[in-house]
Amino acid sequence: RLHDLPLLLESSLKNGFSVQQKVEAYKLLVLTYIYLEEPAKADEAMLSLLQTDHYFEVNNTTDPAEFIALYKTFRTKPVYRLGGRIGANASQPNVMEAIKVNSGESKYSYGIGLQFYVSAEIPLTERLTLNPEVGLIQKSFNYKNVVSFVDTTFNTTANERQTWLSLPVSIQYEFSNIKAKPYLALGAQFDYLGIAFISAERQRQGYQLIENKSFDIISQRNKVNTSLLATAGARLKLGSGFIVTEVRFQYGLSKLNKSASAFGVDDNLTFQYGYADSIFKMNSLSVSVGYMYNIFKPKKLRYK
Numbered sequence: 390r391l392h393d394l395p396l397l398l399e400s401s402l403k404n405g406f407s408v409q410q411k412v413e414a415y416k417l418l419v420l421t422y423i424y425l426e427e428p429a430k431a432d433e434a435m436l437s438l439l440q441t442d443h444y445f446e447v448n449n450t451t452d453p454a455e456f457i458a459l460y461k462t463f464r465t466k467p468v469y470r471l472g473g474r475i476g477a478n479a480s481q482p483n484v485m486e487a488i489k490v491n492s493g494e495s496k497y498s499y500g501i502g503l504q505f506y507v508s509a510e511i512p513l514t515e516r517l518t519l520n521p522e523v524g525l526i527q528k529s530f531n532y533k534n535v536v537s538f539v540d541t542t543f544n545t546t547a548n549e550r551q552t553w554l555s556l557p558v559s560i561q562y563e564f565s566n567i568k569a570k571p572y573l574a575l576g577a578q579f580d581y582l583g584i585a586f587i588s589a590e591r592q593r594q595g596y597q598l599i600e601n602k603s604f605d606i607i608s609q610r611n612k613v614n615t616s617l618l619a620t621a622g623a624r625l626k627l628g629s630g631f632i633v634t635e636v637r638f639q640y641g642l643s644k645l646n647k648s649a650s651a652f653g654v655d656d657n658l659t660f661q662y663g664y665a666d667s668i669f670k671m672n673s674l675s676v677s678v679g680y681m682y683n684i685f686k687p688k689k690l691r692y693k
Contacts, residue, residue, distance in 0.1 A: 408442065411441050436689065467685050474508055475503075478503075478676075479500070481673075484668070488665045488668065493535050493543070497669070498533070503527050508679065509522070513560075518563065519558075524553075527552050531547065533546050536663065570626075578615070588603045609650040621635070627680070634676075637677070641672055651667070652665055
């Protein structure tokens with residue numbers, strides 16, 4: 390009674406079936422049209438099945454060989470993934486040329502900042518994925534200068550905060566035979582600086598404290614930065630996508646300032662607070678977590 394099945398299932402497919410029941414019904418229709426030798430209708434039923442359940446997979450043990458063969462002629466993998474990530478980074482200058490305002494000791498240390506990304510993943514092969522992103526990154530680092538005289542010690546502490554618009558692009562290699570789907574990635578990042586402030590304070594033994602003050606130093610910074618990226622991450626399936634966790638190292642290639650602006654545009658920062666801009670690049674280590682949603686567009690594949 391193969392000819393009767395499409396009419397028997399039509400009304401229930403439109404109104405009465407649950408998702409799982411629809412999957413079973415479409416599977417039955419595919420087999421029906423295969424055995425009736427109606428390939429166009431079999432293709433249409435298979436497409437409806439894949440649109441109903443994007444994660445449907447054949448059972449190589451129990452499903453008929455004709456059904457499995459037809460299934461393999463369709464695109465069943467996600468065409469791309471969209472999502473976002475949030476995280477934190479630890480950033481520290483990589484000093485290329487030390488510039489001092491006095492005979493004291495100066496050093497930089499890392500600071501903590503937040504970061505937000507809108508991310509896309511485009512599968513290129515079974516294991517390789519293109520990962521372009523747009524991010525808003527806050528970076529922070531600390532500066533300390535100590536200079537001693539016979540009768541006193543001057544101690545300057547400063548914190549610089551930067552906000553960058555970032556465009557990272559990387560290629561991921563996924564170890565897909567492992568359940569957690571770990572991956573490694575290499576890429577490059579292009580940044581544009583929007584905000585740069587430094588807050589400084591100076592303590593003078595036996596003298597009045599020079600209060601904490603904030604300075605806009607964006608004019609002392611190069612606004613364009615390029616970096617190399619190395620990433621290790623993992624995906625854990627949840628719902629219609631993946632929870633993604635990443636650890637990323639960013640190695641700065643561009644110098645963020647110049648010798649000509651080492652002593653700044655504000656004399657107070659140099660002479661009152663004892664701050665001088667060493668020439669540096671920026672390195673960062675970050676951790677983040679997010680969610681990537683699978684976008685499916687099943688279709689019949691055309692073979693030449």
